[in-house]
Amino acid sequence: xxxxxYERAADMxxxxxxxxxxxxxxxxxxxxxxxxxxxxxxxxxxxxxxxxDLPLGRIEPTADGGLRIGATVTNSDLAAHPDxxxxxxxxxxxxxxxxxxxxxxxxxxxxxxxQRTRCGYFTDAAAPCNKRSPGxxxxxxxxxxxxxxxxxxxxxxxxxxxxxxxxxxxxxDAVVVYETLDGPGELPLAEFYRPVDSNPQLETALxxxxxxxxxxxxxxxxxxxxxxxxxxxxxxxxFAIGSLAAALDIRDGIVHDVRLAFxxxxxxxxxxxxxxxxxxxxxxxxxxxxxxxxxxxxxxxxLPHNGYKLPLMRNLAVSVLTELAEEAAR
Amino acid sequence: MTxxxxxxITLHVNGEPRTLTVDHRTTLLDALxxxxxxxxxxxxxxxxxxxxxxxxxxxxxxxxxxxxxVAAEGRAVTTIEGVAEDGRLHPVQEAFLELDGYQxxxxxxxxxxxxxxxxxxxAAGWPSAATADVRPEAGPxxxxxxxxxxxxxxxxxxxxxxxxxxxxxxxxxxxxxx
Numbered sequence: 001x002x003x004x005x006y007e008r009a010a011d012m013x014x015x016x017x018x019x020x021x022x023x024x025x026x027x028x029x030x031x032x033x034x035x036x037x038x039x040x041x042x043x044x045x046x047x048x049x050x051x052x053d054l055p056l057g058r059i060e061p062t063a064d065g066g067l068r069i070g071a072t073v074t075n076s077d078l079a080a081h082p083d084x085x086x087x088x089x090x091x092x093x094x095x096x097x098x099x100x101x102x103x104x105x106x107x108x109x110x111x112x113x114x115q116r117t118r119c120g121y122f123t124d125a126a127a128p129c130n131k132r133s134p135g136x137x138x139x140x141x142x143x144x145x146x147x148x149x150x151x152x153x154x155x156x157x158x159x160x161x162x163x164x165x166x167x168x169x170x171x172x173d174a175v176v177v178y179e180t181l182d183g184p185g186e187l188p189l190a191e192f193y194r195p196v197d198s199n200p201q202l203e204t205a206l207x208x209x210x211x212x213x214x215x216x217x218x219x220x221x222x223x224x225x226x227x228x229x230x231x232x233x234x235x236x237x238x239f240a241i242g243s244l245a246a247a248l249d250i251r252d253g254i255v256h257d258v259r260l261a262f263x264x265x266x267x268x269x270x271x272x273x274x275x276x277x278x279x280x281x282x283x284x285x286x287x288x289x290x291x292x293x294x295x296x297x298x299x300x301x302x303l304p305h306n307g308y309k310l311p312l313m314r315n316l317a318v319s320v321l322t323e324l325a326e327e328a329a330r
Numbered sequence: 331m332t333x334x335x336x337x338x339i340t341l342h343v344n345g346e347p348r349t350l351t352v353d354h355r356t357t358l359l360d361a362l363x364x365x366x367x368x369x370x371x372x373x374x375x376x377x378x379x380x381x382x383x384x385x386x387x388x389x390x391x392x393x394x395x396x397x398x399x400v401a402a403e404g405r406a407v408t409t410i411e412g413v414a415e416d417g418r419l420h421p422v423q424e425a426f427l428e429l430d431g432y433q434x435x436x437x438x439x440x441x442x443x444x445x446x447x448x449x450x451x452x453a454a455g456w457p458s459a460a461t462a463d464v465r466p467e468a469g470p471x472x473x474x475x476x477x478x479x480x481x482x483x484x485x486x487x488x489x490x491x492x493x494x495x496x497x498x499x500x501x502x503x504x505x506x507x508x
Contacts, residue, residue: 004355028398035396050401080455080456093464096464100381101484102484105392237483
C-alpha cells in the first residue's frame with residue numbers, strides 16, 4: 001500500500017478545502033471498499049480525508065414528506081430506521097441484502113454510491129482494464145463475464161455496479177446532493193452515474209472536488225408497497241447476479257403507478273422505464289408483467305456467458321410483481 | 331514512515347486507554363495483533379470477506395482488517411480478550427464451549443464477537459434479510475435458526491461447524507434474555 005497522509009476534517013469547509021488542494025485525495029467514510037482497493041494497489045490516494053466528524057449522520061423528514069439521508073449514515077442505521085422500513089421497505093430490504101452485519105455497520109451511504117465494480121479484472125492490477133487503466137482494453141469481453149452487463153454496456157467496459165441500495169434508490173427517484181467550494185449541487189440518481197462510453201473510468205457526473213452530503217428521497221406513496229429481491233450464487237453475503245426493486249399501486253384492477261429497477265445488469269442501477277410504461281394503465285397480471293419485462297430487455301445485448309440474466313430478470317419481475325399484486329388484493 | 335504518514339492515536343481497548351504510534355497504512359487488526367500483542371483477533375482473508383477479525387467498535391461489530399487504526403482514534407474496541415468479565419465467561423462463550431461451536435477454533439473469536447452483536451441488534455429490533463416483513467408495524471422478528479444463519483453469514487467457518495454455531499447462538503440468546 002502506498003504511504004498516505006490522513007486528515008480528520010473538522011467541518012464541511014475544511015473537508016472541501018482539503019479535497020480541492022490535493023488531486024490525489026479521497027474522502028473516507030467506512031472504508032470498506034476503499035481500504036480494500038488500497039491494499040491491492042488499485043486505489044493509491046495521497047491523502048485520506050476522514051468525514052466522521054461532519055454532521056452528515058442523520059435521517060430526517062423533508063418538508064414535502066420525503067426523507068433526507070445523510071452521506072455518513074451507515075447501511076445498518078439506514079436499514080433499521082422506522083421511516084425507511086415503513087415508507088420505502090424495498091430500500092431497507094436492499095441494504096439488508098448487501099454485505100454482512102459487520103460491513104453494514106461500517107459502510108456509509110455516500111461510500112455505497114461511490115463503491116467500485118467487483119469485476120475481477122478491475123481488481124487484478126496485472127489484467128487489462130479500461131476502467132482502471134484507460135486504453136488498456138477490456139479483459140472481460142473475451143474472458144470471465146458470467147456476471148457482467150447485459151444492458152447499456154459498451155465495447156470498452158461490461159462491468160456491473162455492485163450496489164443493492166442504489167437499485168432501490170433508482171426506483172424511488174432519489175436525488176444525490178453534494179457540496180463544492182462554489183456551493184451546493186444536486187443530481188437525480190438517473191443522471192448521477194454516467195452512461196458507459198469510451199471512458200469507463202469516469203463513473204459519475206459529480207464535479208471534481210465535490211463531496212456527497214446525502215440522498216433525498218421524494219415522497220412516493222407507491223413505495224409503501226415495495227419489495228427488493230436479490231438472486232445470488234449462495235444464500236447470503238454475496239453480490240447479486242440479478243436483482244429487482246419493485247413497487248406497485250393497483251386501483252380497480254389497473255396499474256395506477258409502478259416502479260421497477262434492475263440491479264447487476266448494467267454499469268449503473270437500471271431504472272426499467274420501458275417496463276413501467278408498458279404496465280401503467282393496463283392489467284396487473286402475469287402476462288402483462290412478463291411482456292413488460294420483455295419490453296425492457298429487448299435492448300439487452302448479452303455476452304456468450306451471461307445470457308441467463310435475461311430469463312432470470314424476466315422471472316424475477318413476474319414473481320415479485322405477482323406477489324405485490326396478490327398482497328394488494330388482500 | 332514519516333511524520334506526515336504516521337500518527338499518535340489512543341484506542342480504548344477492552345476498557346484500557348492504549349496510546350500508540352501508527353503508520354497510516356496500519357489496520358486496526360494489525361494494531362491489535364502486532365502493536366498491542368492482542369492476538370485473539372485473527373487474520374483470515376484480510377479483505378473483509380471472512381469475518382475472522384470481527385471486533386466490537388463502539389459496541390458495534392466491525393471487521394478490523396478494513397478499519398484503519400488511525401481512523402479508530404478515540405474509539406472503544408472490544409476484542410475476544412475483553413469479552414469475559416471478572417474471570418467469568420460470557421453466556422455466548424459458554425454456549426460455544428458447551429455445544430462445540432467450532433472445530434479448529436481459528437474463526438471462533440470472530441464468531442463470538444459477531445454473535446454478541448447479533449444478540450444486541452436483535453434486541454434493538456433490527457430486521458435482517460431473512461425477515462419476511464421489515465415494516466416496524468410487523469414487530470421484531472423472532473430469532474429463528476434462519477435469522478441466526480443470515481445474521482451470522484459474515485463469519486465463515488472452513489471446518490463448517492455451522493450447525494453447532496447456530497445452536498450455540500440460539501442457546502446464548504435464551505440465556506441472555508432469561
